[in-house]
Every structure is written in C-alpha cells, then in structure tokens.
Amino acid sequence: MIGTADTGNTSVAASLTPLQRRLAEVAAHPEHSWTMLLENVPVWPTRPPVDDLGRAAETAALYYPGSFGDPELLTALAYRERTAGRLAVAEDHLLVTHGGLHAAGLVFRELSARGVRRLVCQTPLLGSIADLALASGLDVKPVSTELLIGDDGPRAVAEALLPSTSAVYLNSPHNPTGHVLAADRIAELLALAEERGCHLVLDAVYDDFDFTAAVPAGAPLEPSPSLVVLNSFSKNYGAPGLRIGWLCADPVLLARLAVRLEYEVIAVSGPGQRLATRLLAHGNEGLRQTVRDGRAAVARWWEELTGGRLAGFSGGTQAWLPLPGVTDDELFADRLMRDHGIVAVTSHSYVGDRGAHLRLPVGLPLPVLEPALHRLGRALRATYSLLPSDDQGV
Ligand SMILES: Cc1ncc(COP(=O)(O)O)c(C=O)c1O
Structure with missing residues (x-):
C-alpha cells in the first residue's frame, strides 16, 4: 500500500511524517520511475566548482x-x-x-x-x-x-x-x-x-x-x-x-x-x-537563473492548464497550487503517487493553511521540471478533474 513502506514494523511506518513515508516507499521500490516533486530547495543545473578543498x-x-x-x-x-x-x-x-x-x-x-x-x-x-x-x-x-x-x-x-x-x-x-x-x-x-x-x-x-x-x-x-x-x-x-x-x-x-x-x-x-x-x-547566480527559468515555466504551465494565474508568486523556490474540491490532501497525494508515480508534498505539511494545496518545486533545471509538469498536468486533468474554474481566481 502506498505510504507504508515495508519496514517490517508497522509502528515505525505509523510514526513517520507523510514525507518520510513517501520517501521510504520510493526507496523500497526503485524499480518504479518516480516523478519527484518533493524538493523545497533549488537544484544547481551544473555542480558549482567548490569541492577541491583537499x-x-x-x-x-x-x-x-x-x-x-x-x-x-x-x-x-x-x-x-x-x-x-x-x-x-x-x-x-x-x-x-x-x-x-x-x-x-x-x-x-x-x-x-x-x-x-x-x-x-x-x-x-x-x-x-x-x-x-x-x-x-x-x-x-x-x-x-x-x-x-x-x-x-x-x-x-x-x-x-x-x-x-x-x-x-x-x-x-x-x-x-x-x-x-x-x-x-x-x-x-x-x-x-x-x-x-x-x-x-x-x-x-x-x-x-x-x-x-x-x-x-x-x-x-x-x-x-x-x-x-x-x-x-x-x-x-x-x-x-x-x-x-x-x-x-x-x-x-x-x-x-x-x-x-x-x-x-x-x-x-x-x-x-x-x-x-x-x-x-x-555566488549563486546559476542557481537564481534556474529558479527564474523554472518560475516562468510553471507560470506558463499553470495558465495553460487552468487559464488562471498563481497568486502571490513573487519569490521563493516553490509554487503553491490550489486543489479546489479536495478535502483530504494526503489521500490525494497518496493517489498521485499510486496512480501516477508523482511524489509530492501537500498543505498537510503546513500549519494554518486554508484549503488543500500541492507544493511544487520551481527551482529544478528545465530538463527535469518540464517533463514533470507535463506528467502532473496530465494527472490533474485526467484523473481528478479538479481544475479550478475561472471564478475561483487562482
Ligand atoms: C522556511 C524555512 N525555514 C528554515 C528551513 C530550514 O532549512 P535548513 O535547516 O535546511 O537550513 C526551511 C527548510 O525547509 C524552510 O523552508
């Protein structure tokens, strides 16, 4: 079952955070090709040359x-x-x-x-x-x-x-x-x-x-x-x-x-x-450029998907996608994982959020981010029919 990696010890699985559970599931099933959308850190497009400390x-x-x-x-x-x-x-x-x-x-x-x-x-x-x-x-x-x-x-x-x-x-x-x-x-x-x-x-x-x-x-x-x-x-x-x-x-x-x-x-x-x-x-200019490019790609993708714009999307390295109609965001994330191999974090990992949301990392290099957006878009559109209508003002 998704979210309960076979640790042989159910009490261990039960006490893990949702994120830890999903990571354990990924580690237990390396044969799957997972789409990892967990990061809340930006990822360098090429390794910065800082490791020759000797x-x-x-x-x-x-x-x-x-x-x-x-x-x-x-x-x-x-x-x-x-x-x-x-x-x-x-x-x-x-x-x-x-x-x-x-x-x-x-x-x-x-x-x-x-x-x-x-x-x-x-x-x-x-x-x-x-x-x-x-x-x-x-x-x-x-x-x-x-x-x-x-x-x-x-x-x-x-x-x-x-x-x-x-x-x-x-x-x-x-x-x-x-x-x-x-x-x-x-x-x-x-x-x-x-x-x-x-x-x-x-x-x-x-x-x-x-x-x-x-x-x-x-x-x-x-x-x-x-x-x-x-x-x-x-x-x-x-x-x-x-x-x-x-x-x-x-x-x-x-x-x-x-x-x-x-x-x-x-x-x-x-x-x-x-x-x-x-x-x-x-310095971090290469990293900032990755985030700038990722933000532009995510804004375009969201507009094509929903016809709407993401509110408050003016900084940071993630987008906060509203999931109208979802009452149990963790069940939703478990299904995304089970049915589409998409591993993501939801509003469940936050205190004080209004309404279900999915957290999307925007600081991934485009060759990684764009196929992931494509898969996520397909999953959101086809399976859950949860796309906000225009008047929901995303
Ligand atoms: C808002 C915020 N503050 C602090 C941290 C802590 O970062 P770290 O301990 O990796 O430096 C995080 C990490 O996710 C964060 O998102």
Missing part, C-alpha cells in the same frame, strides 16, 4: 572551530549581509549554525528560557517550524499571510502579542506561497516588536529568491536588539546537505546563543564551513 578541509576537521564560526566564513557572511542593501552587520552580529532549523531551534529555546510563551507566526507555517516552536515550549499563534500583507496586518499582529511574553516569526520570501513581504511592512512589525519588548524572528532562508526587484534586496533593516534574522546555505546556495546556516542578531543575544550552541553541539563542522566560504565566493 588539505584545507582535512585540517579543519582536526580542530574544533570557534563556537561563533570560522573567522573567514564570518567575514564573508558579514560582507554578504552588507551588500545588496541587507542588514548592515559586522562579524560580531553573526553566529554560524548547523543550518536554518538549528538556528530557529536555538532562538526558540533561548526565548522560551527567558519566559516567552507565544510565537505569533505567519501562516501557512512549515510543520517542522511549528513542531520546533511547540517542542521549545512556545504556543503557535497563527496570522495568515493574506492578513499580514493587508492594511490590517500590524493590528492583527499587535492583537496577537501577549505583552513581553511573545515573539513574532515571519518568513520572506515565504515557504510555500512565495509571498515577499514589503520591506516597510517588516520594518513596521519590527517597530511594533521593539515597542512591546518582543523579538521579531525573520526567516530569510530564501532571500536571494526575491523576484520583486531586479536585485534581491533582502530585508534592508538596521540591526536592533529585537531583531533576529536566520539564514541558510540550504536554499540560497542550493546546499542542504552542507547543514550550514547563520543568525544575524544583537551581540548580547548571540553570546547567549553561542553558549547554548557550545553545550549542545560544541561547534559547527569546520570542513562544512570551509565549503560554505567557497560557495559564498562562487
């Missing part, structure tokens, strides 16, 4: 790196943040982490230890971020992206904040909808957080995929004791296996996070940090 990586493996990060990487990250109008930070505002989720976990646990009890979150919210917040002792209070970007956004956030025991979590460009929050809206919410004595955590792991401007502007904010920006090599540099991310925050908060990082993992992989420094120097 002795530098070997040497880095023989010592503990500093708990704030490798000095060369910190310098390169400070430069990245200062250019293109991002945060004007120096090295002392940076902490290297084991990826974006580790960065979020460090911050959530620290906030919780300080008595914060509520995280006001932009939704749809990636389920693993919600789980991490809950496991850190924070209640998740959802505020929809639609509400957040509208005139009532700041009021909605203000009403959701408990005085001094809350924090705000924003994600821009947003996973999964692709919405890019306007810089002045983020600044407005930061001012609100400052006024209330709260932290604002900005998850900027897709900030090089802001297609609302010719040059991605990130969040052109001034450093503030209330502001924490988290970022990662997984998405912006297409290197999820590297497990390197970073935090930009006030040095006083970072010092506490570095102590936490030290007693949890001592330090972040030295060879990984060397590779990350190379990747930063190489």
Whole structure:
C-alpha cells in the first residue's frame, strides 16, 4: 500500500511524517520511475566548482572551530549581509549554525528560557517550524499571510502579542506561497516588536529568491536588539546537505546563543564551513537563473492548464497550487503517487493553511521540471478533474 513502506514494523511506518513515508516507499521500490516533486530547495543545473578543498578541509576537521564560526566564513557572511542593501552587520552580529532549523531551534529555546510563551507566526507555517516552536515550549499563534500583507496586518499582529511574553516569526520570501513581504511592512512589525519588548524572528532562508526587484534586496533593516534574522546555505546556495546556516542578531543575544550552541553541539563542522566560504565566493547566480527559468515555466504551465494565474508568486523556490474540491490532501497525494508515480508534498505539511494545496518545486533545471509538469498536468486533468474554474481566481 502506498505510504507504508515495508519496514517490517508497522509502528515505525505509523510514526513517520507523510514525507518520510513517501520517501521510504520510493526507496523500497526503485524499480518504479518516480516523478519527484518533493524538493523545497533549488537544484544547481551544473555542480558549482567548490569541492577541491583537499588539505584545507582535512585540517579543519582536526580542530574544533570557534563556537561563533570560522573567522573567514564570518567575514564573508558579514560582507554578504552588507551588500545588496541587507542588514548592515559586522562579524560580531553573526553566529554560524548547523543550518536554518538549528538556528530557529536555538532562538526558540533561548526565548522560551527567558519566559516567552507565544510565537505569533505567519501562516501557512512549515510543520517542522511549528513542531520546533511547540517542542521549545512556545504556543503557535497563527496570522495568515493574506492578513499580514493587508492594511490590517500590524493590528492583527499587535492583537496577537501577549505583552513581553511573545515573539513574532515571519518568513520572506515565504515557504510555500512565495509571498515577499514589503520591506516597510517588516520594518513596521519590527517597530511594533521593539515597542512591546518582543523579538521579531525573520526567516530569510530564501532571500536571494526575491523576484520583486531586479536585485534581491533582502530585508534592508538596521540591526536592533529585537531583531533576529536566520539564514541558510540550504536554499540560497542550493546546499542542504552542507547543514550550514547563520543568525544575524544583537551581540548580547548571540553570546547567549553561542553558549547554548557550545553545550549542545560544541561547534559547527569546520570542513562544512570551509565549503560554505567557497560557495559564498562562487555566488549563486546559476542557481537564481534556474529558479527564474523554472518560475516562468510553471507560470506558463499553470495558465495553460487552468487559464488562471498563481497568486502571490513573487519569490521563493516553490509554487503553491490550489486543489479546489479536495478535502483530504494526503489521500490525494497518496493517489498521485499510486496512480501516477508523482511524489509530492501537500498543505498537510503546513500549519494554518486554508484549503488543500500541492507544493511544487520551481527551482529544478528545465530538463527535469518540464517533463514533470507535463506528467502532473496530465494527472490533474485526467484523473481528478479538479481544475479550478475561472471564478475561483487562482
Ligand atoms: C522556511 C524555512 N525555514 C528554515 C528551513 C530550514 O532549512 P535548513 O535547516 O535546511 O537550513 C526551511 C527548510 O525547509 C524552510 O523552508
């Protein structure tokens, strides 16, 4: 049966996430030609030339790196943040982490230890971020992206904040909808957080995929004791296996996070940090071009399929496809897998979504993406007859 790989242990299968179940199913049946639409990271069209580290990586493996990060990487990250109008930070505002989720976990646990009890979150919210917040002792209070970007956004956030025991979590460009929050809206919410004595955590792991401007502007904010920006090599540099991310925050908060990082993992992989420094120097234009091409292909495909346009599709590396008429999105995804060999992620992996959706990666090279779109289009059209009519305004 789809979604329950033969592990010989049903309780193992039952406790896996839907995504893990599907991956186990794929691994158990390599004889099938699966169409994999799972990625939420962009994929390099050709491998970036950064893997000739040789002795530098070997040497880095023989010592503990500093708990704030490798000095060369910190310098390169400070430069990245200062250019293109991002945060004007120096090295002392940076902490290297084991990826974006580790960065979020460090911050959530620290906030919780300080008595914060509520995280006001932009939704749809990636389920693993919600789980991490809950496991850190924070209640998740959802505020929809639609509400957040509208005139009532700041009021909605203000009403959701408990005085001094809350924090705000924003994600821009947003996973999964692709919405890019306007810089002045983020600044407005930061001012609100400052006024209330709260932290604002900005998850900027897709900030090089802001297609609302010719040059991605990130969040052109001034450093503030209330502001924490988290970022990662997984998405912006297409290197999820590297497990390197970073935090930009006030040095006083970072010092506490570095102590936490030290007693949890001592330090972040030295060879990984060397590779990350190379990747930063190489840049990510090839990856951004792949995402631009993928977005154009997906927009064309969706228009041909439905006659409609995807709302809020202005950044990020995925499209959020509405599935009108679907009540059980996981059953739908299981059928897509069983009947069409298409392996995909749905709104089930998110908290606070309205209506069923399918998440489509747009950062795949065209030779991979286009045949996949063709198969998905055929499956949506022929089997499920769920295409939205014009008045459903996709
Ligand atoms: C919105 C968002 N934040 C953070 C992360 C964490 O990324 P990583 O831990 O791979 O750096 C992800 C990964 O899917 C994400 O989508």
